[in-house]
Amino acid sequence: MYDVIIIGGSYAGLSAAMALGRSMRNTLIIDSGLPCNRFTPHSHNFITHDxxxxxxxxxxxxxQVLAYTTVQIDTDTVIEATKKAEGFEVRTLLGQTHVAKRLLFATGVRDVLPDIPGVKECWGKTLIHCPYCHGYEVRKQPTAVIVNNEHTYEFANMLNHWASGLTVCTDGVQLPQDVADKLLAKNISVIETGIASLQQEDGQLQAIVFKDGTELKVAVAYAQFPRQQHCKLPEAMGCEHTEMGLIKTDMMGRTTVDGIYAAGDAVNMFRALSVAIASGTSAGAMLNKQLIEEGL
Ligand SMILES: Cc1cc2nc3c(=O)[nH]c(=O)nc-3n(C[C@H](O)[C@H](O)[C@H](O)COP(=O)(O)OP(=O)(O)OC[C@H]3O[C@@H](n4cnc5c(N)ncnc54)[C@H](O)[C@@H]3O)c2cc1C
Structure with a gap:
């Protein structure tokens, strides 16, 4: 029996594993190799690796993590996890079964991309979700933001700081008049026509093409598409989620199910390597502390 099985071996999972490895805990990481940032060529805003x-x-x-001999990693996908009298059992896609005293989910979230031609190609390159991750590289350029939710004004007003000429594209949704007025007062244009496609070459955005045949020439667009938990097992095991769809945890990284911990994007609104890593470190350390306190 392992002390801990970490499901998800990306930034949060690996930092939890380091804390646990350095605490001499027998730890198995199982990772399916699909981190959410795999579409982006370069990662920014994380010191030492900017x-x-x-x-x-x-x-x-x-x-660095695998230098600790108590830590091992399998490339596999956990498809089932169950609570047993003592600890947990997980089953994987490759037919493995493992048991552990504790489980830690660091399984991240998935962005649900709309079915608009060009979106997939540009995502993470010139169609981006966060100015702190990629805004500096595309600063002071004609920019679009595809958004039509209650945060439209707030998001656009923030991006205006990086852009030189910003257009809000609502993709067919009419904005409330007061929101449209506030945007115009900040010199932010609004286009409410539906989007037909993104014109691009090798992920380099050239223009947004609208359903009425018009075009907006831009080199970069921001968008915050809906997200969902990458792994549904915490929900299936009874872990409560917040209204935003994040796994509920306390300051120790404990979910609402005894013995199950979670860290990283799966529990945090602010998506950044540094935040995911910090939350993994904290959950790993707190999990070890609890094992000590329980005499395990
Ligand atoms: C396009 C894009 C660009 C970004 N750019 C930046 C940037 O420049 N700078 C920055 O700081 N942040 C950036 N981010 C945010 C950053 O990538 C995330 O905050 C970070 O990856 C979260 O780490 P995580 O370990 O929580 O989740 P993830 O990195 O998403 O990893 C989750 C892991 O869990 C695995 N997994 C899921 N389910 C299972 C299962 N059932 N069994 C086994 N394994 C499973 C997945 O395969 C994956 O490897 C970007 C995000 C996106 C989407």
Missing amino acids: GATPGAVREAALQ
Whole structure:
């Protein structure tokens, strides 16, 4: 029996594993290899690795974590997890069964991309979700933001700081008049026509093409598409979720189910490597502390 099985071996999972490895805990990481930032060529705003590829950051982490002999990693997908009299049992896609005293989910979230031609190609390159991750590289350019929710004004007003000429594209949704007025007062244009496609070459956005045949020439667009938990097992095991669809945890990383912990994007609104790593470190350390207190 392992002390801990960590499901998800990306930034949050690996940092939890480091805390546990350094606490001499027998830890198995199971990771299916699909981190949410795999579409982006360069990662920013994480000191010591600013501008590195996402793969390079993970590779360095992996090398350092696996130096602790109590930690091992399997490339596999956990498809079932059940609470047993003592601990937990997980089953994987490759037919493995493992048991552990505790489970830690660091399984992240998935962005649900709309079915608009060009979106998939541009995502993470010139169609981006966060100015702190990629805004500096595309600063002071004609910019669009595809958004039509209650945060439209707040998001657009923030992005206006990075852009030189910003257009809000609502993709067919009419904005409340007061929101449209506030945007115009900030010199932010609004286009409410539905989007037909993103014109692009190799992920480099050239224009947004609307359903009425008009075009908006931009080199970069922001969008916050809906997100969902990458892994549904915490929900199936009874872990409560917040209204925003995040796994509910306390300050220790404990979910609402005894013995199950969670960390990273799966529990945090603010998506950044540094935040995911901090939350993994904290959950790993707190999990070890609890095991000590329980005499395990
Ligand atoms: C396009 C894009 C660009 C970004 N750019 C930046 C940036 O420049 N700078 C920055 O700081 N942040 C950036 N971010 C945010 C950052 O990538 C995330 O905050 C970070 O990846 C979260 O780490 P995580 O470990 O919680 O989840 P993830 O990195 O998403 O990893 C989750 C892991 O769990 C695995 N998994 C899921 N379910 C299972 C299962 N059932 N069994 C086994 N494994 C499973 C997945 O395969 C994956 O490897 C970006 C995000 C996106 C979407």
